[in-house]
Amino acid sequence: MDFDFNDDQRLLKQSVDRLIADKYGFAQRQAMSAEPDGWSRAMWQQFAELGLLGLPFDEAQGGFGGGPVESMIVAEAFGRGLVLEPYFSTVVLGGGLLRRAADAPMQAELLGQIASGELLVAFAHVERHSRYELCNVATIARRQGSGFVLEGDKSVVLHGDTASKLLVTARTAGGTRDRDGIGLFLVEVPGEGVSVRGTRTQDGLRAAEVSLAGAVGIPLGDPGSALPVVERVVDEALAFLAAEAVGVMSCMLDATVDYMKQRKQFGRAIGDFQALQHRAVDMMVLLEQARSMALLATMLSGSEDAVERHEACAAAKVQIGRSGRRLGQEAVQLHGGIGVTMEYAVGHYFKRMSMIELLFGDADFHLSRLAAAGGFSPDRGS
Structure with a gap:
């Protein structure tokens, strides 16, 4: 290929x-x-x-x-x-x-x-109870006249504090975890019944807590069958995050190798010690494993086969999460105390990597889903 x-x-x-x-x-x-x-x-x-x-x-x-x-x-x-x-x-x-x-x-x-x-727009989907399940939606959309009004709370709305429009998932029918009955609604900000409280996330970015109390929502498509669209866009988002993580990890590796060449202990650069060279090689292997899975997710993120697309992106998220955590830990340890200071970049890269690991499901979540589906085989359909 x-x-x-x-x-x-x-x-x-x-x-x-x-x-x-x-x-x-x-x-x-x-x-x-x-x-x-x-x-x-x-x-x-x-x-x-x-x-x-x-x-x-x-x-x-x-x-x-x-x-x-x-x-x-x-x-x-x-x-x-x-x-x-x-x-x-x-x-x-x-x-x-x-x-x-x-x-x-x-x-x-x-x-x-x-x-x-x-x-600027933001996707308001996550709720405090939902964990990583995309179908777990308790926010309610009630029809009122020719439109809908929304009631509920959304958490960790990425950059929701500067968005002028929110794309909100809300339930028009069914139970809290039913796949059917979920709609996608466009909500203006600021607007009546919309409260937005911005916060800074651990990686230095922004998010918001959003409260909806009678907010007017314009439905996008069928107000009861938005979940497949949400799942497809989230798969595309997972592929994007996997590629971003490769960029983050490559910088952590480069910074660590450079530091090992400069930092001296016992009269010589610490990079001269074979044990530390082995740890740097292990970091490189973790990066290349993550890169391979990010490429796979990229290639299949546009697939019309929903099962193939989701499994590829979930598998990439598993590898990205595990490689990123291990590589980040090694980078911080090999830097010593400076690795966790605000004035040095490595700690900020590790924070971003930690956030990427958690967005739309951590490694354990996606691994359990893949296991329940019988595992992942890229050539299953061939």
Whole structure:
């Protein structure tokens, strides 16, 4: 199989790599984190000018028609830069839901605004009791006249504190864990019945707690059968996170190897000691295992076979979670005390890796799902 990029993909990689290298050094990131939103509006506009915000959308939707490979390129670069901006929440999650659930006029309007940098959206799905089950939704959507009103609470809404529109899952029928009866609704922020409280997450990004008390919601598609769309977009999000994690892990490995060459103990660089060289090699193996699974998830994230797509992305999440945790622990230990200081980048990479591990299900959650399904075989359908 040919894993080489085509000319357009190579150009994209060069452009985004150059942007992150020039504009997203660790000191620059720290300065952006101190801005009022917790990220840089100026950098967001640079993403728009470079075409990154419209990358996965069709040209008719104001985008550039990029696919999973293009998203992987961006994700890996963003992982290396520890990007703070709401790309994952607005473009990957919000944009993904809109292009798969909204009607054509709404897609043309809202996706075009996302691509130009005008619109920020957030996916309000997680509830305190739901753990990682996508069908576990207790928020209620009641029909009122020709529309719906929503009642319930959503937690850890990524970048929900700066979004002007929320995409909210709510139940129109059935029990709390039923697959049927879940709708997807567009909610304006600020709006009557909507309360948003922003918080900073452990990796330096932003999230929000959202309370809905009679908030007006516009249904996207059938208000009782949104779960398959949500599952598909979450699979695409898992592939994006896997690629981002590869970028994060590659930086932790590079920083650790560089430090081992510089840090001296007993009159020589600690990288000269064979035992520590073996640990660095183990880190490289963990990275390459994660990279292989991220490539697999990328290739299958666009599959129309829901079972194949979900199993590939879940398997990648298992490997990413386990490789990332182990590699991060090794990076911090080999750096010693400096590895956990706020002034040094390695600890921030490990924090982001820890957050990626937990988003939309940790390794144990996805492993148990794969085990219940009889395991994962990439060539099952061949």
